[in-house]
Amino acid sequence: xxLADMSKSELQDFYQEMxxxxxxxxxxxxxxxxxxxxxxAEQLDFSNELGHxxxxxxxxxxxxDCRNYGGLFGITDIRKVYAELLGVEIDEIIAGDSSSLxxxxxxxxxxxxxxxxxxxRPWKDEPTIKWLCPVPGYDRHFTITEHFGFEMIPVPxxxxxxxxxxxxxLVAEDPAIKGMWCVPIFGNPTGITFxxxxxxxxxxxxxxxxxxxxxxxxxxAVHTLTDTFPEVVNVLELAAQAGNPxxxxxxxxxxxxxxxxxxxxxxxxxxxxxxxxxxHASVRGIGPNKINQLxxxxxxxxxAGLKAHMAKHAASxxxxxxxxxxxxxxxxxxxxxASWTKPExxxxxxxxxxxxxxxxxxxxxKEAGIALTAAGSSFPLHKDPNxxxxxxxxxxxxxxxxxxxxxxxxxxxLLAAAEQLLNQ
Amino acid sequence: xxLADMSKSELQDFYQEMxxxxxxxxxxxxxxxxxxxxxxAEQLDFSNELGHxxxxxxxxxxxxDCRNYGGLFGITDIRKVYAELLGVEIDEIIAGDSSSLxxxxxxxxxxxxxxxxxxxRPWKDEPTIKWLCPVPGYDRHFTITEHFGFEMIPVPxxxxxxxxxxxxxLVAEDPAIKGMWCVPIFGNPTGITFxxxxxxxxxxxxxxxxxxxxxxxxxxAVHTLTDTFPEVVNVLELAAQAGNPxxxxxxxxxxxxxxxxxxxxxxxxxxxxxxxxxxHASVRGIGPNKINQLxxxxxxxxxAGLKAHMAKHAASxxxxxxxxxxxxxxxxxxxxxASWTKPExxxxxxxxxxxxxxxxxxxxxKEAGIALTAAGSSFPLHKDPNxxxxxxxxxxxxxxxxxxxxxxxxxxxLLAAAEQLLNQ
Numbered sequence: 001x002x003l004a005d006m007s008k009s010e011l012q013d014f015y016q017e018m019x020x021x022x023x024x025x026x027x028x029x030x031x032x033x034x035x036x037x038x039x040x041a042e043q044l045d046f047s048n049e050l051g052h053x054x055x056x057x058x059x060x061x062x063x064x065d066c067r068n069y070g071g072l073f074g075i076t077d078i079r080k081v082y083a084e085l086l087g088v089e090i091d092e093i094i095a096g097d098s099s100s101l102x103x104x105x106x107x108x109x110x111x112x113x114x115x116x117x118x119x120x121r122p123w124k125d126e127p128t129i130k131w132l133c134p135v136p137g138y139d140r141h142f143t144i145t146e147h148f149g150f151e152m153i154p155v156p157x158x159x160x161x162x163x164x165x166x167x168x169x170l171v172a173e174d175p176a177i178k179g180m181w182c183v184p185i186f187g188n189p190t191g192i193t194f195x196x197x198x199x200x201x202x203x204x205x206x207x208x209x210x211x212x213x214x215x216x217x218x219x220x221a222v223h224t225l226t227d228t229f230p231e232v233v234n235v236l237e238l239a240a241q242a243g244n245p246x247x248x249x250x251x252x253x254x255x256x257x258x259x260x261x262x263x264x265x266x267x268x269x270x271x272x273x274x275x276x277x278x279x280h281a282s283v284r285g286i287g288p289n290k291i292n293q294l295x296x297x298x299x300x301x302x303x304a305g306l307k308a309h310m311a312k313h314a315a316s317x318x319x320x321x322x323x324x325x326x327x328x329x330x331x332x333x334x335x336x337x338a339s340w341t342k343p344e345x346x347x348x349x350x351x352x353x354x355x356x357x358x359x360x361x362x363x364x365x366k367e368a369g370i371a372l373t374a375a376g377s378s379f380p381l382h383k384d385p386n387x388x389x390x391x392x393x394x395x396x397x398x399x400x401x402x403x404x405x406x407x408x409x410x411x412x413x414l415l416a417a418a419e420q421l422l423n424q
Numbered sequence: 425x426x427l428a429d430m431s432k433s434e435l436q437d438f439y440q441e442m443x444x445x446x447x448x449x450x451x452x453x454x455x456x457x458x459x460x461x462x463x464x465a466e467q468l469d470f471s472n473e474l475g476h477x478x479x480x481x482x483x484x485x486x487x488x489d490c491r492n493y494g495g496l497f498g499i500t501d502i503r504k505v506y507a508e509l510l511g512v513e514i515d516e517i518i519a520g521d522s523s524s525l526x527x528x529x530x531x532x533x534x535x536x537x538x539x540x541x542x543x544x545r546p547w548k549d550e551p552t553i554k555w556l557c558p559v560p561g562y563d564r565h566f567t568i569t570e571h572f573g574f575e576m577i578p579v580p581x582x583x584x585x586x587x588x589x590x591x592x593x594l595v596a597e598d599p600a601i602k603g604m605w606c607v608p609i610f611g612n613p614t615g616i617t618f619x620x621x622x623x624x625x626x627x628x629x630x631x632x633x634x635x636x637x638x639x640x641x642x643x644x645a646v647h648t649l650t651d652t653f654p655e656v657v658n659v660l661e662l663a664a665q666a667g668n669p670x671x672x673x674x675x676x677x678x679x680x681x682x683x684x685x686x687x688x689x690x691x692x693x694x695x696x697x698x699x700x701x702x703x704h705a706s707v708r709g710i711g712p713n714k715i716n717q718l719x720x721x722x723x724x725x726x727x728a729g730l731k732a733h734m735a736k737h738a739a740s741x742x743x744x745x746x747x748x749x750x751x752x753x754x755x756x757x758x759x760x761x762a763s764w765t766k767p768e769x770x771x772x773x774x775x776x777x778x779x780x781x782x783x784x785x786x787x788x789x790k791e792a793g794i795a796l797t798a799a800g801s802s803f804p805l806h807k808d809p810n811x812x813x814x815x816x817x818x819x820x821x822x823x824x825x826x827x828x829x830x831x832x833x834x835x836x837x838l839l840a841a842a843e844q845l846l847n848q
Binding site: 036047055066067112124140144260262286 | 460462463465468471472474475476477478479480481482489490491492493494495521522523525526529530533536537548564567568571572679683684685686704707708709710711712713714715716
């Protein structure tokens with residue numbers, strides 16, 4: 001029965017029922033963790049062959065000795081795999097060290113310190129820098145722009161991607177808006193994939209700032225939970241056609257494909273943007289870890305090999321996502337106090353609970369031994385204006401633990417809702 | 425015979441003799457490269473076992489699964505090897521990705537953007553930032569401080585290290601001096617190792633800037649060419665004793681120990697400095713490549729294993745350095761137009777030719793197919809005030825090529841000197 005339709009006394013009974021259920025939950029003394037989008041040990045095992053690679057072969061296809069210094073853009077062996085996956089040219093993509101987050105930070109840092117090639121001055125010399133942040137979004141993105149002191153403007157997500165009409169309106173009128181965060185495929189935390197129309201709109205909208213950039217974090221480009229892969233829209237091409245060739249900084253990595261902390265990160269963009277990046281990155285250092293790149297190229301073989309590898313991840317993750325969705329449905333649908341996304345890929349489910357109760361749900365869960373990502377984490381400055389969003393990350397624990405944890409979370413959601421409704 | 429003692433006609437004859445030798449050199453159509461301090465293929469082979477590591481073992485000594493995310497400071501398995509080598513505590517050292525240069529750039533960048541914990545404001549908000557640069561020094565160091573727009577103040581090197589009286593005088597009186605570059609052991613390009621007294625003076629000198637930092641790039645800490653290792657002075661301890669606990673940012677890496685582009689870099693400093701670094705580095709990303717760190721820990725075993733490994737490098741490099749020094753002595757001593765360092769470790773020999781002729785020597789060598797590091801490279805802004813310094817890097821080519829190249833360089837030095845003396 002929908003909690004909104006209950007009489008006060010029915011609600012009181014329901015509260016007591018949930019209170020009892022919660023005390024039983026606490027009595028289990030659980031220690032479960034749904035906080036971060038980490039691969040499970042089972043998933044990591046899929047890539048254990050990497051521990052033996054590159055073996056005795058250290059020479060890249062172009063003759064480069066990967067053991068020595070040099071090669072700021074990385075080796076073509078691995079760049080060509082990702083050029084194919086992203087649908088870009090090989091001279092539009094750089095392979096780096098392990099972390100695309102590192103590269104995103106550096107891109108912003110370089111633009112802040114020295115300006116982009118399209119900037120009239122370094123961003124640090126602008127009176128204000130503003131940044132569009134589709135919400136809910138990725139906490140580590142927002143932490144970077146917070147750290148640089150940018151004013152973050154939340155933009156609502158729709159089922160098709162960010163509200164592009166709102167984005168276009170904001171960007172057209174305000175030259176202080178220098179950038180935007182996007183996770184275009186199986187986004188963090190919604191699991192939403194931007195439609196081609198949304199991609200086209202973002203590529204072609206008029207920006208008041210000539211140096212407006214979209215950080216296109218395609219972290220989950222091939223992270224399907226089904227047997228089909230999403231279309232990877234080539235935004236570099238769309239932007240060039242629209243006369244905005246330098247708009248996109250496209251990022252991706254193998255972090256949730258091979259080993260999470262020691263994969264290969266990629267930066268794809270216009271040649272102008274890559275040249276600008278290398279002007280600064282070449283001062284920062286000599287080049288990325290080519291041995292790790294060669295090992296990954298050997299491991300995948302080609303883009304088809306990488307996709308075949310992703311099928312193993314899908315087989316491991318899909319039952320966990322199915323369990324979460326089934327429990328949410330069984331426990332919460334009737335009560336009418338929550339809604340959630342049903343992603344077909346990625347690492348997260350975005351759960352909206354009764355307005356005003358997200359932080360209470362996380363607190364209750366914590367006191368029952370279930371760690372959830374802090375409420376508000378998916379919003380700039382951790383401020384969820386409705387205090388309703390919770391990011392669920394079911395990848396790390398075994399499926400049986402996911403079930404126990406989610407059943408507990410559902411109890412917390414219902415208990416917090418009943419508390420709130422009784423206090424109104 | 426010393427060229428300075430020659431009559432005009434003797435000098436003319438000598439010039440003709442060198443011209444003839446130079447033309448013979450050109451006729452050989454060489455293609456040799458003494459530009460960069462790269463390990464040779466033979467040296468890289470010493471570490472080929474790394475291609476098979478970490479094998480099937482992914483768990484660090486403390487139970488960390490190195491395949492997953494996490495651990496901004498790196499794993500203790502490799503940190504303890506370098507803590508022992510540097511004589512610091514394990515909680516005073518961070519293991520990072522492959523490049524210590526990357527970390528040096530980031531340290532300066534973080535201080536520039538946000539200030540150090542001892543700064544009254546971010547360095548970007550200072551009217552001027554100045555930086556002490558012992559010369560000759562490492563070109564990539566100077567390029568970083570140039571890129572940030574710092575005013576670089578050359579300080580002369582002596583046989584014991586930088587002129588500390590001059591450093592102390594400058595640093596005491598000018599609060600705009602925020603830092604200093606140092607390569608304390610087998611320095612680039614001189615091969616000079618700072619004496620303990622110099623280390624003590626640098627640790628204890630009074631600095632007008634409370635946030636004065638010395639980047640202590642101990643890149644060649646164990647890179648001996650003999651069977652003895654230099655003392656690694658613990659400057660963190662010296663600085664703490666002198667009341668300047670946050671003065672040193674100590675850097676090192678395995679770049680010239682295992683594979684040049686894919687080793688492990690380290691940052692050792694006070695706990696306060698490491699905390700300050702992590703405040704920013706934790707925004708930049710999640711953590712370094714722990715798989716590579718584990719592979720290196722397995723490969724070395726311990727500090728003694730690492731030193732045993734360095735003996736192989738010494739055996740490979742010593743004959744090349746000996747060949748360079750013998751040819752320089754045989755070809756140049758009598759002429760009295762050059763002097764050079766005789767390092768017992770590191771990757772470079774610093775050659776001073778007749779004042780005003782270094783760029784001509786490099787040009788002549790180039791036209792004879794011998795690539796030398798550009799004249800002036802070892803000075804801030806590439807400006808060698810005497811146009812006399814040339815950095816020789818004999819590590820990369822096989823010893824027979826080193827001999828041919830150096831004999832050619834000697835001819836160029838003598839020809840350039842004769843040209844200059846005849847034109848006076």
